[in-house]
Amino acid sequence: MSRTARTEDYTRAVLRVPDLGVTLRPRPAGQVVGAFPFEAPVHVVTAHNPGAERPGAAENAARQARLEEDLDAQGVRWRRTVAGAEDGSHAEEGALVVGLDDTAACALGAAWGQDAVFRWSSSAWTVLACDGSPSVDLGWELGF
Structure with a gap:
């Protein structure tokens, strides 16, 4: 799968944050429906499926566990997420990270081989490329 196709997948991803009981669905730019539940923008990072690699369920789970251990060791506040297709045909665990700026969030994503990370703010759901694109x-x- 090309990088362009992978980036397009990010723009269609639905985000579930189980401990908040919310589901975020992407909408056209400028359209925001609902109350933003944080004081400042947050980022979503995963360790699943780095770049064009598709290592399989066991390796993805191990990678995600290491990412979560790294976040805990750094004292970063985070919540578990699941992002993927609306119909559930593809899903990746992730971490909704509180307190990072875009540069740090992209560096974290790049360290785990990701093409992009998400930034969620009161005004946008943004796909931030980890390579500066x-x-x-x-x-x-x-939704709830």
């Missing part, structure tokens, strides 16, 4: 701003809608 242009970002993609979308809107969002919360």
